Amino acid sequence: MALKPLIFLLSLFLVLGGCSPKPETPVDKDPVENAYRRLDRGDTSGAIAQLETLMREDPRPEVRDALASAYAARAGVFIDSYWGLISSFRAPVISNDQIRGTGVVARLARILTQLESRPELAGSQGLAQLVKVMASLELWQRRIDTLPVVEGPARQDLFRAMQVLEPTRKQGSRLYRALLGLVWFRSELQDGYHGWGRIEATLQKQDWRKTDPAQGRRILCDINFQQFTEWSARLVSVLGATIEDVTVAYPSKRDELRQAVRESERISRQFENAGRTTCR
Amino acid sequence: MSLKNLCREVLLMSIVVTIISGLMASLAHAAPSAPRSLTLGLSDSDDKALGGVCHSLDVGGQALPCNPAFIARETKPNFRAQLFAGNNISYMQDVSKLLDGEGDRENMQRLFSQTRASEMEANLEGAYRRPTFGVAFSPYRLMYYSFIRNRSLPVITLLAAQEQTLRFQFAGYAGDDWSWGLQVRGVRRTFIASTFSITDAFSEDHDDILGPRQQSAVYLEPGFLKEYPDSPWRTQFTGTLSQLGAVDRKADDFPTSPELHLGSAVRPPVSLGELELGLDLAFSSQTSHWSDPFRLGASYEIGVTKVSGSAGASEHAFGFQLRYWDMTGGLTYTSRWIKNWIGEDEWVRTVYLQFGFNI
Numbered sequence: 001m002a003l004k005p006l007i008f009l010l011s012l013f014l015v016l017g018g019c020s021p022k023p024e025t026p027v028d029k030d031p032v033e034n035a036y037r038r039l040d041r042g043d044t045s046g047a048i049a050q051l052e053t054l055m056r057e058d059p060r061p062e063v064r065d066a067l068a069s070a071y072a073a074r075a076g077v078f079i080d081s082y083w084g085l086i087s088s089f090r091a092p093v094i095s096n097d098q099i100r101g102t103g104v105v106a107r108l109a110r111i112l113t114q115l116e117s118r119p120e121l122a123g124s125q126g127l128a129q130l131v132k133v134m135a136s137l138e139l140w141q142r143r144i145d146t147l148p149v150v151e152g153p154a155r156q157d158l159f160r161a162m163q164v165l166e167p168t169r170k171q172g173s174r175l176y177r178a179l180l181g182l183v184w185f186r187s188e189l190q191d192g193y194h195g196w197g198r199i200e201a202t203l204q205k206q207d208w209r210k211t212d213p214a215q216g217r218r219i220l221c222d223i224n225f226q227q228f229t230e231w232s233a234r235l236v237s238v239l240g241a242t243i244e245d246v247t248v249a250y251p252s253k254r255d256e257l258r259q260a261v262r263e264s265e266r267i268s269r270q271f272e273n274a275g276r277t278t279c280r
Numbered sequence: 281m282s283l284k285n286l287c288r289e290v291l292l293m294s295i296v297v298t299i300i301s302g303l304m305a306s307l308a309h310a311a312p313s314a315p316r317s318l319t320l321g322l323s324d325s326d327d328k329a330l331g332g333v334c335h336s337l338d339v340g341g342q343a344l345p346c347n348p349a350f351i352a353r354e355t356k357p358n359f360r361a362q363l364f365a366g367n368n369i370s371y372m373q374d375v376s377k378l379l380d381g382e383g384d385r386e387n388m389q390r391l392f393s394q395t396r397a398s399e400m401e402a403n404l405e406g407a408y409r410r411p412t413f414g415v416a417f418s419p420y421r422l423m424y425y426s427f428i429r430n431r432s433l434p435v436i437t438l439l440a441a442q443e444q445t446l447r448f449q450f451a452g453y454a455g456d457d458w459s460w461g462l463q464v465r466g467v468r469r470t471f472i473a474s475t476f477s478i479t480d481a482f483s484e485d486h487d488d489i490l491g492p493r494q495q496s497a498v499y500l501e502p503g504f505l506k507e508y509p510d511s512p513w514r515t516q517f518t519g520t521l522s523q524l525g526a527v528d529r530k531a532d533d534f535p536t537s538p539e540l541h542l543g544s545a546v547r548p549p550v551s552l553g554e555l556e557l558g559l560d561l562a563f564s565s566q567t568s569h570w571s572d573p574f575r576l577g578a579s580y581e582i583g584v585t586k587v588s589g590s591a592g593a594s595e596h597a598f599g600f601q602l603r604y605w606d607m608t609g610g611l612t613y614t615s616r617w618i619k620n621w622i623g624e625d626e627w628v629r630t631v632y633l634q635f636g637f638n639i
Binding site: 033036037039040062065066068069070072073077078079080170171172173174175176179249250251252 | 429430431432433434435476477478479480481482483484485
């Protein structure tokens with residue numbers, strides 16, 4: 001009977017089955033998984049405290065991802081609602097020659113056409129450049145208008161999440177940072193438009209084809225271009241950093257994205273120059 | 281059989297069980313995330329309806345029996361083929377594309393737009409059986425498991441696998457109503473087993489996390505059967521040692537972690553049809569609670585209809601099959617109780633369909 005060889009074979013397989021490399025850390029012993037459990041239970045502050053401590057000891061990029069997601073959760077930003085936007089993201093085509101826009105930008109563009117017939121009115125060039133900046137930002141904003149707006153202290157959590165991810169070179173982490181940056185960009189853009197509405201209301205009261213030059217100069221130069229210069233420059237700077245994060249995740253889109261950012265930055269610098277020389 | 285011989289055989293079995301249990305404890309690996317019944321189980325209606333009790337009951341509906349010793353009881357040659365599929369079969373095309381390395385963003389979007397945990401299983405198998413020998417070939421078994429947590433930045437544990445399996449079963453009589461059996465099983469797997477965030481999946485260079493891997497495995501799985509044909513209820517005792525083998529590349533989700541099945545079955549006489557009741561005790565490296573090994577099962581066949589079911593500590597199942605000429609069709613429902621990710625009680629429910637024919 002072939003019993004002895006059979007017992008030998010069975011013993012051999014028992015030994016072979018046991019000769020294996022040590023398994024990796026089981027999922028339930030990973031502190032990052034425990035932090036995820038806290039997040040899914042709604043204990044974002046507890047998860048943040050745990051992960052801030054862990055980040056000081058554990059250099060894994062997963063820890064930074066988890067901590068950033070904890071801050072984002074406390075800010076109310078849940079990527080599962082928006083990741084489709086990232087997967088289909090396309091940079092807008094920015095043109096310095098033609099102002100195209102909707103809503104506020106379109107209405108201001110109509111005011112500009114009135115001002116074009118009055119070159120003697122100082123401040124009109126600055127206004128024109130400002131409208132171009134707003135038009136370029138609106139093109140970006142249309143790409144991200146499905147993202148949430150984060151207000152108040154939550155925006156600090158969002159900013160902290162972006163800070164946590166800044167040192168990492170992992171593509172997925174930089175893509176996540178880019179998404180958070182776009183949420184921050186959208187929120188800041190939303191703030192700016194509120195102020196812009198007041199300016200529009202002031203400008204629309206005038207028939208610029210008939211306005212007295214002195215009065216027109218007074219109105220245009222009362223516009224706080226400096227405030228909008230700083231605001232738009234900050235926005236374009238954040239946009240540039242965000243797009244750099246996207247290019248880490250999508251190297252093949254680097255040229256397309258950087259071209260769009262360069263155009264936006266150039267328009268912003270032109271506005272800065274026009275603002276400095278106007279209304280002296 | 282005399283009482284003395286019966287006691288001797290029970291003592292011998294106890295010693296063997298103790299030794300093997302001790303050996304299996306030393307082979308314990310980290311528990312895989314996907315359920316063991318999905319990664320290492322069989323994909324057919326009887327296995328799902330009866331669970332481990334299929335090692336004690338030979339209900340005859342499978343390509344090859346769970347316990348290879350049962351093939352010794354085969355009475356005539358026959359050929360059979362079956363197609364088996366469970367929940368979420370709509371994912372089959374997307375999973376296949378991922379395994380072929382052709383997954384695109386649309387595939388991943390569909391797979392990741394799911395509830396917290398998802399499973400999918402499908403199998404195509406053909407078999408030839410004759411007394412003391414059986415062979416089965418499954419050119420295509422597909423399984424999928426995903427588990428998502430952290431809504432803020434979804435992290436996914438993904439297991440997708442495609443297998444080809446070839447099984448041979450040999451059996452014989454050892455006298456005194458003892459039968460022995462041996463299954464030799466070869467498995468070739470292509471699989472993706474990875475944990476990553478959704479932004480990792482959507483970045484341009486995701487080959488590292490979604491790159492398919494291969495594993496080849498060979499298993500030697502013995503079984504025995506001890507019958508008491510003269511007893512009023514035709515009692516039988518069974519034992520099988522499954523998942524005993526070696527692989528070319530270790531993978532936590534497909535461990536070579538043996539599983540010992542000890543069981544018993546009876547066939548009480550009924551006025552109509554045929555009734556079988558079975559008990560199985562399954563021991564593996566995942567056994568942690570005293571109630572884990574136990575599973576009770578039953579099968580009742582009358583005419584062209586067969587119903588079967590089983591219940592264990594944390595799951596139960598029910599199956600229904602119809603036979604028409606050479607064709608068979610079945611529906612199986614399983615329900616598994618788990619403590620979910622955040623510690624809440626949850627039932628994972630699955631429905632399977634099977635179609636087959638016997639010649």
